[in-house]
Amino acid sequence: MTDLQKEIRKLKEATDALILAHYYQTLDVQDVADVVGDSFEMAKRARDAEESTIVVCGVVFMAESAKILSPQKTVLLPAPDAGCPMADMVEPEDVLALRAKHPHAKVMCYVNSSAAVKAVSDVCCTSSSAVRIARKLDAHEIIFIPDRNLGRYVAEQVPEKKFHFHPGFCPIHDRVTAEQVQKARERYPKAVFAAHPECREEVLVLADFIGSTAEIIGYARKRKEAEIIIGTEIGVLELLQREMPEKKILSVSAGFVCPNMKKTTLQDVYNALATGVHEIHLNHEEIQAARATLDRMISL
Secondary structure, eight states, rough: OHHHHHHHHOOOOOTTTEEETTTTSSSHHHHHHSSEEOOOOOOOOHTTTTSSSSEEESSSHHHHHHHHHHHTEEOSSSTTTTOOOOHHEEEOOHHHHHHHSSOOEEEEESSSSHHHHHHSSSEEOOOTTHHHHHHHHHHHHHHEEEEEEHHHHHHHHHHTTTTOOOOOOHHHTTOOOOOHHHHHHHHHHEEEEEEOTTTTHHHHHTTSEEEHHHHHHHHHHOOOEEEEESSSSSHHHHHHHHOOSEEEEEESOOOOOOTTTTOOOHHHHHHHHOOOOBBBOOOOHHHHHHHHOOOHHHHH
């Protein structure tokens, strides 16, 4: 552990802070976190936090979710410019337009969205909970926003319901092609391939396993194969390779890097704890409306 990491640990205790980090964060940042997880795990831990301050090592919508679930806490985002292109693709007005077009449908909102978009939705979901929530949601018609790829994957698993999709997508996952998967399989014919449902349908049909970030990690840990091709952000590859050096963990694409997730540095975390900089603020009405969608997600 570096001197800066030790200082962060000390400062965390002194300021009564909980540090949450997403799996896509760099390993040095993950190493100072109290909790490392996917969006769903981060949301649950933010809701249950006993500490007075929550430091979110991730992107804006994750910090907003933490504030929504623990409005009485101080929520800090060390890298305030760490946005999410997918979340930026949908606005509240888009949701309202879809509601008007499909008045009998309920809106299922992927957690990768702003607080304002969550506030005009019916229920939130993560990639790990989306299929379960769609099945349990009291509606025969569902508007899924904003990720078209995850939405189509969910629709295939829940054929008894009718889905309408917003055209949003994750630029990092969406750029992976079937050709890249096939080339990786040709190079490593004994490897299994695990893909995130944010990938295109042409990629998912080639996968041995489809799951959320946390589910892909769990799958890789259980497999006996010596070679595993990972179809999600490279942070997962780095985590698994360090954990299982006896295996060869491979990325399906050299470009599988989310630049926003890599913006948080150890110095950013230290500065946030030391000065309270970059606090997340949301108005009461927005928190109340958005909270309902996240509470339904966790309960379902």
